[in-house]
Amino acid sequence: MKLATWNVNSLRARIGRVAQWIEQVHPDVLMLQETKCKDEDFPAQAFHELGYESVHFGKSQWNGVAIISRIGIEDPRAAFFDEDPAEVSECRVISATCGGIRLYSVYVPNGRSLESEHYQSKLAWLGHLRDDLEATCSADQMVGVFGDFNVAPEDRDVWDISQFVGATHVTEEERAALQALCAWGLYDAVRELHPDEDALYTWWDYRGGSFHRGWGMRIDLGLVSAPLRSQLRFAGIDRDARKGPQPSDHAPLVIELDLESGN
DNA sequence: ATGGTAGCGCTGCTA
Numbered sequence: 001m002k003l004a005t006w007n008v009n010s011l012r013a014r015i016g017r018v019a020q021w022i023e024q025v026h027p028d029v030l031m032l033q034e035t036k037c038k039d040e041d042f043p044a045q046a047f048h049e050l051g052y053e054s055v056h057f058g059k060s061q062w063n064g065v066a067i068i069s070r071i072g073i074e075d076p077r078a079a080f081f082d083e084d085p086a087e088v089s090e091c092r093v094i095s096a097t098c099g100g101i102r103l104y105s106v107y108v109p110n111g112r113s114l115e116s117e118h119y120q121s122k123l124a125w126l127g128h129l130r131d132d133l134e135a136t137c138s139a140d141q142m143v144g145v146f147g148d149f150n151v152a153p154e155d156r157d158v159w160d161i162s163q164f165v166g167a168t169h170v171t172e173e174e175r176a177a178l179q180a181l182c183a184w185g186l187y188d189a190v191r192e193l194h195p196d197e198d199a200l201y202t203w204w205d206y207r208g209g210s211f212h213r214g215w216g217m218r219i220d221l222g223l224v225s226a227p228l229r230s231q232l233r234f235a236g237i238d239r240d241a242r243k244g245p246q247p248s249d250h251a252p253l254v255i256e257l258d259l260e261s262g263n
Numbered sequence: 264a265t266g267g268t269a270g271c272g273c274t275g276c277t278a
Contacts (some may be wrong), residue, residue: 017276036270061271110278206268
């Protein structure tokens with residue numbers, strides 16, 4: 001079973017690269033973030049032609065999340081359990097059951113700055129995500145929460161922590177909110193398999209040649225429940241997908257489990 | 264030197 005997550009920074013701008021990547025990697029399920037399109041503009045047909053079903057939640061040129069699966073999609077739900085998706089203004093979470101695994105594609109709010117009301121919303125959003133798991137899942141089931149968390153879990157998950165004084169993504173509050181989410185019963189797949197490896201970045205700023213300088217952050221995560229943790233076989237970042245013309249500023253994260261995908 | 268890039272959509276915001 002191969003699961004992946006990728007913040008594509010506009011699916012309309014990236015559909016060619018995403019389709020090519022799917023053909024090359026053949027994930028069983030791909031979680032997308034920042035599709036930046038409305039549901040009616042979502043290129044479901046392109047994924048269908050590759051053998052994938054899809055569900056998408058997007059309303060505008062901002063945010064937007066999707067789940068692309070070649071092992072089926074059951075019980076899809078846009079937004080959180082206690083929200084009406086029609087009333088939600090920012091489309092940041094969609095979940096579905098694929099191959100018996102409850103999977104989430106999440107795009108955690110950026111937070112903008114420590115003084116911003118959006119920073120408080122970010123902390124609250126992470127709490128809401130935990131509430132959703134609490135209300136709808138059990139930690140002894142197969143659950144995976146994949147996406148762009150906009151939090152670097154540890155200092156070693158950024159290229160130079162001294163550059164982040166007074167910045168978001170690295171504060172104790174954000175890390176505590178992420179920890180509280182994990183305390184529900186989730187494990188950071190990359191850290192499980194690479195406990196001592198640094199520079200496992202998934203995002204690099206477009207500006208200033210950050211990618212080639214190695215100035216990145218590990219903010220895209222695959223969090224898995226205990227029944228999946230025991231089946232972890234591989235976790236890696238496809239940095240090649242960050243190279244070449246018109247890349248997303250994020251690279252895809254790929255997680256492989258010792259489970260049969262069923263087809 | 265207080266910078267830079269990309270996407271969206273059309274002026275400046277978001278990341």
